[in-house]
Amino acid sequence: MPDQDRLSAEDPTGETLFFTSPDGARLAYCLDGPEDGLPVLCLAGLTRTKExxxxxxxxxxxCRVIRMDYRGRGESDFTGAATYTIAQEGADALALLDHLGVGRAALLGTSRGGLIGMVLAQLVRExxxxxxxxxxxxxxxxxxLSGIAARIGRTPQARSLAEVALQMAANSPGFTGLSATDWLAYAARLFREVPGGLALRYDPALHDAFLAGYDPTQPLPDLWPQWEASRGLPVAxxxxxxxxxxxxxxxxxxxxxxxxxxxxxxxxxxxVPFLDEPEALAALTSWTGALA
Known part of the structure; x- marks a missing residue:
């Protein structure tokens, strides 16, 4: 069994566990659900965490839900901009499955996590x-993408989570029907309060990693072959x-x-959707049902 090294203050579901990647990075993850349940590996967005x-x-x-923090995010080690790549994060995800003795898993990927999922479908579909x-x-x-480039690595000018939650609500026209409590919970997954203001919950060097691969004047990488590689897998x-x-x-x-x-x-x-919406919950239930 993995070592249960410490509790997570942010995650109400229980313990944060850790494993060591092949290059020595200490990476955090959580396990939820029965040990004999269908393994579902959850991979978060670019700056996001397992929460x-x-x-x-x-x-x-x-399901046996496996939620991990990429390196440089949440409670995982900060290992530097050069290591914050889809290739490395995909390798870390596979290393976590190996650590847990999981041969095959379903993959739920939000934003960047979904890009990793498509890459893995091409490289290790089995x-x-x-x-x-x-x-x-x-x-x-x-x-x-340009919006992400403008925001990533920037600490908001706010003195508290409550203040930044108000700012986010005012500057997110695509999101409706959310209460002040909803926005506060969302803000707490992005930032943490420190003396004098807020801090990011990820390595600020992620800004450099993102910009190293982002050039608005150049075409983006063609990921359609990776989508083609998903043929035969139940997809949602x-x-x-x-x-x-x-x-x-x-x-x-x-x-x-x-x-x-x-x-x-x-x-x-x-x-992105928060995955607490009735439609999202129904979609996930239907997807796991198809897998079973």
């Missing part, structure tokens, strides 16, 4: 049982109706390649 999947746990009841993408596809809208897609990263045209092309793709649109959400 993002807590709202999805009711829909994943009965390790995957199914793939569910949360607001991501093989083609990323430039407007959404959850999309925010107001997403600025995943366009309806990209979803339509994904469906032409995979007519069996189960698509769920989440009203009142941009990039």
């Amino acid at each position: 993002d999947f807590i709202p999805a746990l009711p829909a994943l009841a009965g 390790r995957l049982i199914g793939l569910c993408l949360n607001d991501i596809g093989p083609e990323i809208a430039p407007a959404g 897609l959850i999309r925010g109706v107001n997403s600025d990263l995943l366009s309806p045209a990209t979803v339509a092309r994904m469906l032409r390649i995979r007519p069996d793709l189960a698509v769920t649109e989440i009203p009142g959400r941009g990039h």
Whole structure:
């Protein structure tokens, strides 16, 4: 069994566990659900952490849910900008499955996590049982990427989580129907309070890693072959109706390649749905049911 090294103050579901990657990085993860349940590996967005999947746990009841923090995020080691790549994060995900003795797992990927999932479908398809993408596809809208480039690595000018939650609510027109409590919970997954203000919950060097691979004047990498490689795997897609990263045209092309793709649109959400919406929970329940 993995060492249960310390408790996570942020995660109400219990202990944060740690394993050591092949290059020596200490990486954090959590386990939820029965040990003999269907393994579901949850991979978060670019700057996000394993806590993002807590709202999805009711829909994943009965599954063995594996939630990890990439290196440089949350409670994992900060290992430097050069190591914050999709290739490295995919290798770390496989190393975690190996550490747990899991030969095959379903993969639920939010944003960057879904990109990793598609890459793994091409490289090690035999390790995957199914793939569910949360607001991501093989083609990323430039407007959404430019917004990420403008925000990443920047600490907001706010003195508390409550203050930044108000700012986020005012500056997120794609998200509707959320209460002040909802925004506060969302803010707590992005920032932490420190003396004098707020701190990021990820390594600021992630800014340099992102910009190293981002050039708005150049075409983006072609990920359609990775989507093609998912053939034969049960696939589902959850999309925010107001997403600025995943366009309806990209979803339509994904469906032409995979007519069996189960698509769920989440009203009142941009990039990304929180996975606590009734439509998202129903989509996850249906997906895991198809896997079973």
